[in-house]
Amino acid sequence: MANYEPPVTDYESIVENCTCAFCGCNCDDLDYLIKDGHVVGVRHACRLGASKIMEDMDQRLLVPMIRGEDGELAETDWDSALDKAAELIAGAVRPIFYGWSETSIETMHHGLELGELVGAVLDNQATICHGPSLQAVQNAGYPISTLGEVKNRADMCLYTGSNAMNSHPRHMARYSTFPRGYFRPRGRFDRTVVTLDPKYSDTAKMSDIWVGFEQNGDYEFYNAIRAVLKGKKLQKEFISGIPKEDVEELAEAMKNVQFGALFFGLGLTHTLSKQRNIDIAIQMVADLNSYTKWILMPMRGHFNVNGFNIFMAFETGFPYGVDFARGYQRYMNGETNTIDLLTRKECDVFMVIAADPGAHYPGGAVKHLAEIPVIQVDIHWGPSTEIADVVLPGSFVGVEVGGTSYRMDGVPIWMKKAIDKPETCRDDEWIIKEILERVKKIKAEQGALASK
Amino acid sequence: MTYVDKPAIPKVVKFDEPNAKLRNKLDVMLNTGSDIYQGACKKRGSTLKDEYRKVAGVAYMDPKDMAKLGVSNWDHVKVISDWGEVVVNAAHSRDAPHEGTIFIPKGPWANVVVSPETYCCCDPTYKGIMCTVEKSDDDVLLMADLMRAVYKKYVNKDDEEGIKDLATLGEMPVYKKL
Ligand code: SF4
Numbered sequence: 001m002a003n004y005e006p007p008v009t010d011y012e013s014i015v016e017n018c019t020c021a022f023c024g025c026n027c028d029d030l031d032y033l034i035k036d037g038h039v040v041g042v043r044h045a046c047r048l049g050a051s052k053i054m055e056d057m058d059q060r061l062l063v064p065m066i067r068g069e070d071g072e073l074a075e076t077d078w079d080s081a082l083d084k085a086a087e088l089i090a091g092a093v094r095p096i097f098y099g100w101s102e103t104s105i106e107t108m109h110h111g112l113e114l115g116e117l118v119g120a121v122l123d124n125q126a127t128i129c130h131g132p133s134l135q136a137v138q139n140a141g142y143p144i145s146t147l148g149e150v151k152n153r154a155d156m157c158l159y160t161g162s163n164a165m166n167s168h169p170r171h172m173a174r175y176s177t178f179p180r181g182y183f184r185p186r187g188r189f190d191r192t193v194v195t196l197d198p199k200y201s202d203t204a205k206m207s208d209i210w211v212g213f214e215q216n217g218d219y220e221f222y223n224a225i226r227a228v229l230k231g232k233k234l235q236k237e238f239i240s241g242i243p244k245e246d247v248e249e250l251a252e253a254m255k256n257v258q259f260g261a262l263f264f265g266l267g268l269t270h271t272l273s274k275q276r277n278i279d280i281a282i283q284m285v286a287d288l289n290s291y292t293k294w295i296l297m298p299m300r301g302h303f304n305v306n307g308f309n310i311f312m313a314f315e316t317g318f319p320y321g322v323d324f325a326r327g328y329q330r331y332m333n334g335e336t337n338t339i340d341l342l343t344r345k346e347c348d349v350f351m352v353i354a355a356d357p358g359a360h361y362p363g364g365a366v367k368h369l370a371e372i373p374v375i376q377v378d379i380h381w382g383p384s385t386e387i388a389d390v391v392l393p394g395s396f397v398g399v400e401v402g403g404t405s406y407r408m409d410g411v412p413i414w415m416k417k418a419i420d421k422p423e424t425c426r427d428d429e430w431i432i433k434e435i436l437e438r439v440k441k442i443k444a445e446q447g448a449l450a451s452k
Numbered sequence: 453m454t455y456v457d458k459p460a461i462p463k464v465v466k467f468d469e470p471n472a473k474l475r476n477k478l479d480v481m482l483n484t485g486s487d488i489y490q491g492a493c494k495k496r497g498s499t500l501k502d503e504y505r506k507v508a509g510v511a512y513m514d515p516k517d518m519a520k521l522g523v524s525n526w527d528h529v530k531v532i533s534d535w536g537e538v539v540v541n542a543a544h545s546r547d548a549p550h551e552g553t554i555f556i557p558k559g560p561w562a563n564v565v566v567s568p569e570t571y572c573c574c575d576p577t578y579k580g581i582m583c584t585v586e587k588s589d590d591d592v593l594l595m596a597d598l599m600r601a602v603y604k605k606y607v608n609k610d611d612e613e614g615i616k617d618l619a620t621l622g623e624m625p626v627y628k629k630l
Contacts, residue, residue, distance in 0.1 A: 022495060047488060047492050048488065048491050048492050048495065051492035051493070051495060051496040052492075052495035052496060054496070055496055055497050056496045056497040056498045056501075058497075058498075058624060058625075059497040059498060059499065059500060059624075059625060060497065063629075063630075065627055067606070068628075071605075071606030071607070072606075072626070072627065072628060073626075073627035073628070074627060074628035075627060075628060075629050075630045076630070127574050127575070128574075128575060128576060128578075129575070131573070131574040131575050132573055132574070132575050135573065135574075163485070163486070165488070166486060166487050166488040166491070167485075167486040167488075167491065169488065198550075198553075199483070199547050199550060199553075199555070200547045200548075200549075200550070201547055202488075202546075202547075204547075215481060215483075215553065215579075215580055216580055266485060266486075266578070266579075267485075267579070269575055270484075270485070270575065270576075270577065270578040270579040270580075271577075271579050271580050272571075272577065272580060274571065274573050274575055275573055301486075321574060333572060333573050333574050334570060334571075334572030334573060334574065335572075337570070337574035338574075339568060339570050339574065339575075339576050340570055340572075340574065343568050343570075356494075358560060358599060359494060359499065359558070359559055359560055359563075360558060360559075360563070361563060361568075361576075362535070362563055362566045362567060362568035362576045362578070363535060363536050363563045363564045363565075363566070363568070363602060363603075364535060364567070364568030364576075365568050365576070366563065366602075366603055367603060369603075369605075370603040370604065370605040371605075379497070380497030380499070381497070381499070381500065381625045382494075382497070382499045383499060383559075383560045383595055383599055385625075386595075386596055386599035386600065386603075386605075387599060387603060387605050
């Protein structure tokens with residue numbers, strides 16, 4: 001068979017129970033097969049996790065670099081690169097520190113201190129993915145549980161606007177659909193899987209029920225279900241393209257389960273009604289709870305995107321897009337978020353830590369990044385490196401360095417170190433701490449000058 | 453219940469399909485989002501490689517739409533929206549039928565045509581973009597070349613033609629070693 005890959009047998013040692021550093025499932029049952037200080041095989045991970053852990057060394061960032069006058073990146077030593085970064089940050093009027101979702105909570109600590117010191121905006125990937133979900137949670141509540149509870153209890157799993165089979169491949173296998181749980185001894189056979197998505201996605205293909213409502217039909221559809229739950233008669237024959245009988249039947253089915261879990265993805269946050277979609281989904285879950293037990297959970301993308309939100313909410317009171325420009329923390333949607341700051345051309349220095357705005361921001365926002373200095377702390381050469389002026393090679397959390405992360409349900413998980421990092425790289429935590437020290441020094445010198 | 457049988461996806465695009473009228477331009481709705489192939493390639497770090505261009509620089513289209521445009525797999529199409537235009541490969545969608553919608557996995561190619569408008573709620577509009585698709589003879593650029601051609605950070609911004617003629621940045625990192 002052409003697609004058959006023989007199992008890896010050529011390895012020296014195994015490191016067991018490692019945590020995957022890819023998606024918000026944070027699968028913590030992986031075994032790494034190690035040879036010559038490299039991971040040559042990964043057991044139990046999905047395609048995504050395995051491909052990230054067995055990285056492409058061709059594009060690994062190995063040395064600090066500064067872009068010269070000629071527009072080409074040139075290797076330099078750590079001192080010069082860190083000094084350059086510190087100089088840019090200390091001289092900035094409206095800096096943004098963006099990213100953090102693929103690094104450890106320990107790194108964020110130093111980042112927050114640096115942000116407070118220079119009056120920066122601290123933001124993470126939530127701003128382009130689940131930000132509206134966090135706003136909705138602030139509006140309407142957060143009926144969440146842990147994934148363990150879903151595994152043991154849920155008899156209906158509903159995925160809406162999320163293609164779990166593509167973005168969280170082991171979510172169904174490990175937590176929601178397939179595993180046998182305490183009250184669901186037969187696993188998949190004891191559960192009904194529903195997918196709500198305009199597209200016949202890979203997740204829809206595995207579901208018992210697919211509701212393919214119209215694009216941007218989410219808001220109307222959930223409201224129709226809410227109306228049915230409240231005992232109202234639907235007036236229209238078709239709701240978002242779905243016959244009203246089907247809506248009634250689905251509402252009835254959702255009412256009659258013992259424990260339902262609704263997982264939602266970017267299909268809700270990226271369409272026009274944005275946070276209002278989630279407001280209504282949360283209220284639908286609240287309505288369902290008058291009949292039975294339902295919970296709701298956002299399908300968080302990166303392994304520590306939730307961690308940054310929890311960390312920031314704990315430290316500053318706000319989950320993301322926290323602006324320290326006035327010396328204290330402010331949070332205002334549409335004002336202190338990265339994309340808005342960039343499209344308004346407010347930002348003057350941009351530091352990206354463990355994220356890739358070049359790959360994931362809309363062109364309209366990247367255009368401003370092309371006009372200002374960009375500092376990149378990352379492990380791979382990516383689209384952002386093409387627009388970066390200072391590049392600082394970090395290390396791989398969960399493989400080369402330990403760190404704390406938060407799973408999508410808010411469970412903290414310690415990710416352990418399995419192998420050594422390349423000699424010339426540094427830990428993210430060390431890099432941010434060094435920049436902080438250097439910025440402090442510059443500020444102290446400026447202070448001394450000013451007082452003379 | 454809205455049970456839907458596995459939709460029948462025609463394996464071969466029939467250009468002479470009686471209902472499919474060949475046209476030069478198609479009005480479609482664009483969705484972007486993650487896709488497992490794009491995700492695996494991106495996070496492995498292989499973004500400079502041709503592989504990334506194949507998995508992210510691609511518009512998944514309904515076979516019927518492809519027939520209407522007269523394109524087959526790996527032909528190039530130009531996607532134009534209010535925010536920009538980009539040339540990508542065309543490919544059969546494995547989620548078809550979805551006539552009138554195309555899907556480009558998230559990445560530098562999709563970014564050129566999505567809307568940065570957040571409507572004051574922090575999140576840009578990555579889905580539901582109205583755009584047109586037409587057949588194109590231009591090449592689909594590699595990631596590094598695309599970033600240079602679109603954002604022009606380190607080249608002469610006014611020299612459009614000159615940028616086109618620059619040598620490709622290739623599939624490996626380019627930097628000066630010590
Ligand atoms: S599901 Fe997510 S966390 Fe689990 S192995 Fe796959 S990528 Fe890693």
